[in-house]
Amino acid sequence: MGATKVEGFLARADVALLASLEGYRIFAGSPSYDNCAVLMGRPPLSEIIERYCGLVEETSGLRLKSRYAHLRHYTRGGTFGLHQDNGGPTVSVSVTIAYPGGVDPWPLEVDGEMYALAPGSAVVFDSLLVHGRRKSLRYDWHRQLILHYARNAPGGLEAPSGTAP
């Protein structure tokens, strides 16, 4: 399925809600990122991942089931190393939520392509494609929503990993 950029993927009300959320816990289980607080597995993420499943199915051309979502709040020096989402998801969606300034200066790389994403815009991609950011965050903060879906086919769900980057 490759990777597809979707402008305006997330509704403005959802962008505003996720931009305003506070109360993160620090995620300390992965070497893929530093200086990054993560919210996962709680409302409203569990509701949002379900609600956007149809749009991700349409974009990917696959029948999907929701798996897990992360909301990440990076601070200066934050990293998100190049990696693959092994061990569960079929389709990954990276949605930019908010950052200071008018142009995304911290593009996401997927399969060798660079994607600068305005708030609400996303890249929908095959979870096995290499993705991440080659440079650390050079400005004060950046907030990103990541959604993971698995193929919804008889016997097609793998065991949840929950901690995949």
Ligand SMILES: [Fe+2]
């Ligand atoms: Fe990932």
